[in-house]
Amino acid sequence: MTHQRWVIYQTLAGTDQHPSPEEIFEQVCQEIPSISLATIYKNIKTFLDAGLLRAVSTPHQTMRLDANLESHHHLVCASCGTIFDLPEDSVAPIHIKKVSSVEFRVEGHNVNFLGYCGQCSMQVSVSS
Amino acid sequence: MTHQRWVIYQTLAGTDQHPSPEEIFEQVCQEIPSISLATIYKNIKTFLDAGLLRAVSTPHQTMRLDANLESHHHLVCASCGTIFDLPEDSVAPIHIKKVSSVEFRVEGHNVNFLGYCGQCSMQVSVSS
DNA sequence: ATAGGTGCAAACTATTTGCGAGGTC
């Protein structure tokens, strides 16, 4: 809608990198030197809410630790943030068919299933 | 080695939750009321370095955004943090065989392959 | 005219660091 919103979105859409808010800020600054970092954040939030954008990692506001060193996967509740373990054998084996163009040495992988836990699932159903 | 380190580790190992540093702190506080949050963080770092502990989400120090709304996966470099996209069809279809005991409504999933990108791969080889 | 967006500065939250005191081997 506004010029700055447009430029921010173009910057995000026009890259295959996965920029941080700070990086967006620096890029947009070249077009709109007067822009403020707060505007970047506010717009990112708007885009996220609108579903035009996704954050790459699972959305914990803080670090989450795991002393279970065996390979396993996670169920992450999008609402309350609770993480449940999922034993590796609950999921069919995973392997990359071909690593397109990128040179990359894979050491491990981890699947995050995003969804709603029993509790939140109910609350959402009730409140909607 | 020290008492506090022992208690912190026991707390981490003795839960199937995925606690935040803050939560660890509160738990350990009940045994060692004089402990400081900085000690928790220092020990977590020690454990992470030693490989006794893992952080659940991919380790960006900051939010990473993605305007590509199609389902796809990520290659995350453990060294430099760069994220590469991997088209969904590069990976065999994923599905949960059975959701063990947990009630959970899955809405989506995402695979993160952790490893080393071409650049960092070389540097590691050279420096080691 | 009105709703919503912007920029600034201040507030917050999560995490890290420096340093002197104290515990461990």
Add this chain to the structure above:
DNA sequence: GACCTCGCAAATAGTTTGCACCTAT
């Protein structure tokens, strides 16, 4: 005794918010 760890407090990084002004419809 040397070295590492602890606890405190201050510093830093990332993100959010309040507010007054401005702009598009």
